Amino acid sequence: MSEATDRQSTDRLAEVLRRIAEAARAAGRDPASVTLVAVSKTHGADRVRELLQAGQRVFGENRVQEAEGKFPALKAEYADLQLHLIGPLQTNKARDAVALFDVIESVDRERLAVTLAKEMERTGRRPDCYIQVNTGEEPQKAGVLPKDLDAFVASCRDVHKLPVVGLMCIPPVDEEPALHFGLLAKMAARNGLLKVSMGMSADYETAVRMGATHVRVGTALFGQRETHA
């Protein structure tokens, strides 16, 4: 990587972290209570390494196979690297996901919960799980419907014994995100879940104000993606 690109990534990281801290303080929250998940999908391992060198340790990928191509080597190099799966997970990829990811943010259906539980039992690896909620009730979008959430959380925790720690959402693009963030935070609190993953490049400060513990930021850190993944 050229020194120019290197500097740019580092500057962008500092800027995003500064804005997160500012939004947290404005909301009376401790900036340390918010974790930046750097979304590196479509970007190569060299771009990830720039941020690792600048101190960033938490990354997000939306495809298992793509993550398998770049993260095993980086994890070998940085033992404290934490990898979040933020995209839809097919049951036939559950085994690979449990092996590689430290957090799975997209648990959203019974069959996946069963498969993940079986795989965790088999391997002893227990990545933290978040339930993805389709707060906008969009037909094409993954996630549990709000009305089904409490029962699904209970089933994941009590029946399948999954380590469920939080909720995740991706609001509809054309709606005010704060309403969705507020709803997600409320549903997490109601279910005794401490982690709330919400907010992307366009709205992460709003998400922090609404109680996000994790914001997932790609474009604001790495620049525009060439493909829409």
Ligand SMILES: *Cc1c(COP(=O)(O)O)cnc(C)c1O
């Ligand atoms: C790509 C992606 C992000 C990051 O989006 P940006 O707008 O680039 O910050 C966050 N969450 C999920 C689930 C994504 O797929």
